[in-house]
Amino acid sequence: MRNTTQRKEILEFLRSKRHHCSAVQVYDAVRERIPNISLGTVYRNLGQLLESGEIISVEAVDKCIYYDGFIENHAHFVCKECKEIFDFPIEPEKRKAINDAGFCVDTERVVYYGTCKACQKN
């Protein structure tokens, strides 16, 4: 995997950003520094970064995938109203039961859906 300008910018952006971003949001942000980067390149790099574990993804909240440069194992809470994604810790011991059953877990994703504090007021 080559260390291209495009990949560096994409990774740096995702790591600097507190919130989870769609591919297009990444594209728009990175385009400010590499004006002629293409969306195809963004997708290809997101795919490689996912595979190498440098980023993670939150899948199909609305219709698209959200990418996250914060890769500590954590759960996501998605507000049904505003779609905002909040982070929460998860207990890694949960994997144990599955490993004991003979499966080999290498990643887990936990997503809670509900209503965040702000939206409960409306």
Add this chain to the structure above:
Amino acid sequence: MRNTTQRKEILEFLRSKRHHCSAVQVYDAVRERIPNISLGTVYRNLGQLLESGEIISVEAVDKCIYYDGFIENHAHFVCKECKEIFDFPIEPEKRKAINDAGFCVDTERVVYYGTCKACQKN
């Protein structure tokens, strides 16, 4: 929500099936009993059944959504090799921390990715 033949067949199929199915798999199965059902109708009904909570979904395992008629709260384990989806129990107490933080959780999805027993042998 009207109780149409199409909706009954779709729900019955998902409840009878042990495995999680894509919209097209549901379509193919239901088409054996309602030959001229359309894929649009399948999608519309899956959306309504999801909303009413009669089915649940496992999102974006490859590219599409999988639907599940078994709606007891459970975790999914997805094999990275064969993509098969296995069910596991989850502990509802996990929601407590999030509820304590002022969020209102009404659904949770837990997805583990890894390698199943069969694929570990290859």
Add this chain to the structure above:
DNA sequence: GTATCTGCAAATCATTTGCATTCTG
């Protein structure tokens, strides 16, 4: 130098939607 990556544009594919018609309550 060469394999990998890029930009571009076209293709793919799951899902959604508009509309005229049919069916459920």
Add this chain to the structure above:
DNA sequence: CAGAATGCAAATGATTTGCAGATAC
């Protein structure tokens, strides 16, 4: 009957891909 659901076909929109030129190592 009236509102909701259907079938069909076309539209949408996120993601992928083929290709020729550019770049990292």
